[in-house]
Amino acid sequence: MEPKRLVLSKISSSYYSEDRKLAVLNRVSLDVKAGEFVSLLGPSGSGKSTILKIAAGLLKPDRGRVFANGREVTGAVKVGYMPQQDLLLPWKTLLENCALPLLAEGKPRAESHRRVEKLLPVFGLAGFEGYYPGQLSGGMKQRAALLRTVLIDSNLMLLDEPFAALDTITRENLQEWMMSILHRFNRSVLFVTHSIDEAIYLSDRIYMISDRPGRIVTELMVGLPRPRSRTVVTSSRFLNYKQELMGALAGA
Ligand SMILES: Nc1ncnc2c1ncn2[C@@H]1O[C@H](COP(=O)(O)OP(=O)(O)OP(=O)(O)O)[C@@H](O)[C@H]1O
Numbered sequence: 001m002e003p004k005r006l007v008l009s010k011i012s013s014s015y016y017s018e019d020r021k022l023a024v025l026n027r028v029s030l031d032v033k034a035g036e037f038v039s040l041l042g043p044s045g046s047g048k049s050t051i052l053k054i055a056a057g058l059l060k061p062d063r064g065r066v067f068a069n070g071r072e073v074t075g076a077v078k079v080g081y082m083p084q085q086d087l088l089l090p091w092k093t094l095l096e097n098c099a100l101p102l103l104a105e106g107k108p109r110a111e112s113h114r115r116v117e118k119l120l121p122v123f124g125l126a127g128f129e130g131y132y133p134g135q136l137s138g139g140m141k142q143r144a145a146l147l148r149t150v151l152i153d154s155n156l157m158l159l160d161e162p163f164a165a166l167d168t169i170t171r172e173n174l175q176e177w178m179m180s181i182l183h184r185f186n187r188s189v190l191f192v193t194h195s196i197d198e199a200i201y202l203s204d205r206i207y208m209i210s211d212r213p214g215r216i217v218t219e220l221m222v223g224l225p226r227p228r229s230r231t232v233v234t235s236s237r238f239l240n241y242k243q244e245l246m247g248a249l250a251g252a
């Protein structure tokens with residue numbers, strides 16, 4: 001059996017304000033195995049981002065337990081977490097922002113910068129290393145945040161719609177690159193997306209979440225062989241998966 005990198009067991013979670021409780025997750029159980037790419041699909045507001053925050057140890061659920069690499073998560077854990085809103089520091093350049101996780105690990109500045117610089121072309125950011133976030137487009141900020149997340153030395157990545165603000169070509173390039181790097185480094189990913197096509201194309205497994213309070217309504221194993229090429233999206237297997245997920249989403 002593949003070891004499990006992430007396990008969420010019967011998670012229920014709510015947000016509390018002065019006069020009300022908003023139930024967001026209802027007994028959500030899911031896992032991500034070593035080297036596995038798992039997507040979370042579901043309507044807006046169903047609690048997908050909340051699941052990632054709980055998995056990263058940044059939010060404590062009302063009920064249920066979380067394990068990362070076999071250890072129970074009780075506070076923030078070192079994972080490659082990319083929040084839905086990028087968190088680049090406005091007073092640091094793109095290069096400095098991306099180098100932050102390496103510096104935090106105690107790597108020397110020159111080496112950290114070199115490692116970032118090597119990846120800039122892959123993310124279409126070459127030549128912009130000296131720019132501040134305020135001088136970058138939305139998509140560029142998103143790519144910088146993704147580059148930074150990839151540099152975090154962890155076998156588990158939690159990515160919250162990392163490709164949402166990108167045009168199709170950039171999006172497809174990054175999808176290809178992501179699949180190659182994940183394979184190379186045996187990384188596991190929990191990936192949030194609104195796109196059924198993207199989820200099928202990238203994933204080994206997909207969880208569909210219902211409207212709030214979110215619960216898992218469907219779990220789909222994607223049996224498309226790897227490496228995958230773009231033409232797979234027209235195959236009858238792909239279209240069958242799509243139909244199944246569209247049906248589940250309509251009923252979610
Ligand atoms: N910090 C917070 N305080 C109070 N309520 C919150 C907070 N964060 C999220 N919520 C509420 O929890 C629910 C789920 O939010 P969440 O961000 O997890 O949804 P989501 O599935 O990621 O949605 P989207 O697809 O739009 O990103 C929403 O109703 C939202 O208003």
Ligand SMILES: [Mg+2]
Pocket residue numbers: 048049050084160
């Ligand atoms: Mg979200």
